[in-house]
Amino acid sequence: MQKAITPALTRAHMTLGHDRIAGYAVRAEDVSFATTPAQLFEVHGLGYPGTPFSPYAQSIDILRFESSSHLQYRDVPGYIVPLWWLRHSRIPPGAELVRVFADGTLILLARYGHVGTGWSVTQPGAHRPSLASLSRCVGPVAKWHGAYLEADVIDDDHSVILALANPPLSETGFRQAPSGRWYRQVRRDDVSELFELDLTARWNGLDVRVVDQWQDSQRYVVARISHLGDDVERAERLRLDRIEAGVYESIVYAAELTDIQTNQVVPHTWAAGPAQRAWA
Structure with missing residues (x-):
C-alpha cells in the first residue's frame, strides 16, 4: 500500500518519531504509473479543500507499507483508482517514507523498523528522530511472562517484538535500540495473548x-x-x-x-x- 504524507506529518515522523498514520491509501500496484508529484496528486485524490498538497510541487512524500487488517475499502465516486481507508494505526513494520521529485526520481527519507526501533532516517547528516511515547491504545499488545507489553508482529506472524520504554527490571534478553527504546524478539508461541x-x-x-x-x-x-x-x-x-x-x-x-x-x-x-x- 502507499499513501501521501503531508509536509507536517513528514516533519513529525522525521523529527519527533511520530509512529501513527490514518487516512486514505491506495494499492501501490494500482498507481505504479504515477511517478511525478502531479500524477501522485491525481491518483491519491489530494485536491480536497484546504489541501497542503499541490500538483505543481517539486516533490511529494509517500509512505509505502504492507497491507493490514486496519484497511477498509471505500467506494468513493469519481476517483480513478480504488481507495482504502486506514483508521488511526501504528505504522506497520518495514514501512518506508520516500520523496518523489518532479523529474520522476525518488529518494528514501526514512525507514520504520518496528515498535522497538522506531524510525531510522537514511539521509546523510540528518538528526535521529526523537522517541514517540508508547500507547497501549494503538497497536498490538502482547502478554508475555504475565505482563502486557506494546508489541509488533513480524516474520509472517511467526515472531513478536516486545517493547519497553525503560530498562527491564528482571527480564533478560532485551536490548536497547539507538532510539533508546528496549526491545526483544520472541516466538509467537511464547506469547500467551496477542491482541x-x-x-x-x-x-x-x-x-x-x-x-x-x-x-x-x-x-x-x-x-x-x-x-x-x-x-x-x-x-x-x-x-x-x-x-x-x-x-x-x-x-x-x-x-x-x-x-x-x-x-x-x-x-x-x-x-x-x-x-x-x-x-x-
Whole structure:
C-alpha cells in the first residue's frame, strides 16, 4: 500500500518519531504509473479543500507499507483508482517514507523498523528522530511472562517484538535500540495473548476512538481522540484538528467521553486469542 504524507506529518515522523498514520491509501500496484508529484496528486485524490498538497510541487512524500487488517475499502465516486481507508494505526513494520521529485526520481527519507526501533532516517547528516511515547491504545499488545507489553508482529506472524520504554527490571534478553527504546524478539508461541485494544466512545455526539491517554499537570486524565465514521460536518463544527482529508483528532478530558466500550481485537492472521471479536 502507499499513501501521501503531508509536509507536517513528514516533519513529525522525521523529527519527533511520530509512529501513527490514518487516512486514505491506495494499492501501490494500482498507481505504479504515477511517478511525478502531479500524477501522485491525481491518483491519491489530494485536491480536497484546504489541501497542503499541490500538483505543481517539486516533490511529494509517500509512505509505502504492507497491507493490514486496519484497511477498509471505500467506494468513493469519481476517483480513478480504488481507495482504502486506514483508521488511526501504528505504522506497520518495514514501512518506508520516500520523496518523489518532479523529474520522476525518488529518494528514501526514512525507514520504520518496528515498535522497538522506531524510525531510522537514511539521509546523510540528518538528526535521529526523537522517541514517540508508547500507547497501549494503538497497536498490538502482547502478554508475555504475565505482563502486557506494546508489541509488533513480524516474520509472517511467526515472531513478536516486545517493547519497553525503560530498562527491564528482571527480564533478560532485551536490548536497547539507538532510539533508546528496549526491545526483544520472541516466538509467537511464547506469547500467551496477542491482541489490539479498540477503545471507542462518544464525544459531543461524535463517534471517536481513544488513541492515547495520560494525566495532565493537574492530574486530570486527558485523551487524544480520533474521529470515526463519516460525520465530517460535526467534526468540523466541534473544531477538531483536521490532520488530512477525513482525519480529525483532538485532545479532550476523559470525563467528557460517554458510551465507552473496550474490545480486544485479533486480526484473522493471528493465532486464536482472547478476542471478543475478530476482523475477517
